Amino acid sequence: MSQSSQGAQPQNRAAQSIGFLLLDNFTLISLASAVEPLRMANQLSGKELYRWHTLTLDGQPVSASDGLQITPDASMHNAPALDAVIVCGGVDIQHSVKREHVSWLQLQARQGRQLGAVCTGSWALAKAGLLDGYDCSVHWECLASMQEAFPRAAITTRLFSIDRNRNTSSGGTAPMDMMLHLIGQQHGRELAAGISEMFIYERIRNEQDHQRVPLKHMLGSNQPKLQEIVALMEANLEEPIDLDELACFVDISRRQLERLFQKYLHCSPSRYYLKLRLIRARQLLKQTSMSIIEVASVCGFVSTPHFSKCYREYFGIPPRDERAGQQGHNLVVLLPIPEQQQVNSSAVLALSRAQGESTFASVRI
Structure with missing residues (x-):
């Protein structure tokens, strides 16, 4: 070569x-x-x-x-x-x-x-x-x-x-x-x-982009309930599921749910869920032409000010600055959730709440 x-x-x-x-x-x-x-x-x-x-x-x-x-x-x-x-x-x-x-x-x-x-x-x-x-x-x-x-x-x-x-x-x-x-x-x-x-390379990724580390690799095969809960979270970003509902769908208590997240993911379930929604929002801001209001909505935030506040606290910059930094970059089509994710399909169907094709896979850091 x-x-x-x-x-x-x-x-x-x-x-x-x-x-x-x-x-x-x-x-x-x-x-x-x-x-x-x-x-x-x-x-x-x-x-x-x-x-x-x-x-x-x-x-x-x-x-x-x-x-x-x-x-x-x-x-x-x-x-x-x-x-x-x-x-x-x-x-x-x-x-x-x-x-x-x-x-x-x-x-x-x-x-x-x-x-x-x-x-x-x-x-x-x-x-x-x-x-x-x-x-x-x-x-x-x-x-x-x-x-x-x-x-x-x-x-x-x-x-x-x-x-x-x-x-x-x-x-x-x-x-x-x-x-x-x-x-x-x-x-x-x-x-x-x-x-x-x-090279028909639609977007040059930067140092702030992370690998998607499969949860199975992080947890091994001995935590199927935690993997199913995270998959449910990922499938329901636009209308977040109540934590009690999540626990019910995998047949554990709310207290057990919180213990699993603290032990294996080192944060609370609500914090992890918020992180998934914010990372998804960052993808949409960087890779699509959706407005900030639309991004806030499809990522489950009830108001744009609340979204901006959470985004700034997590990433250190407001959504508007994130979008400004992407001007001139090509946009890419976002991919749907991979079929290989092991999720209770009836639970996802029941909890998707008519999201239709707005449900996507998230990137985990």
């Missing part, structure tokens, strides 16, 4: 050279999501803004998690001059990071290079002690294990994190958002927007 020459060299700035360190069983979609914006930046600008090189431990081919094999450009120790290194992780990351990886990454840090990671690659940086005191992102499957193994790293559920000279992202297409953000910083938002349009 070496870069070929694309366009003329800019007169006043050398191309940035980025090394992608491929670990065994790395995730191919995350690598492609990080590389392709660089290629398109060169193509649209007509200049060689970026060069990229694939690296492995010993220069030998490496297999991605889908079985496809990549022949790298060089080994780590024979890498060309680099400005930045991005570690590409994937499946079974704990066993993919070798002592030699750790030593080489520490050397790159001492030499002042920018360091980054995609998917589960943050594990390698953390193991090398290079994320201590830094905000960082990682695929949600690796979130809990990293928090336990590396308590000095500030691991978040954000799609990507940019903290000084550390750039880390979660998996899937999140690396594209991170790279578009960096390209926008370095070469202007117009170029980043042009790349997004070429």
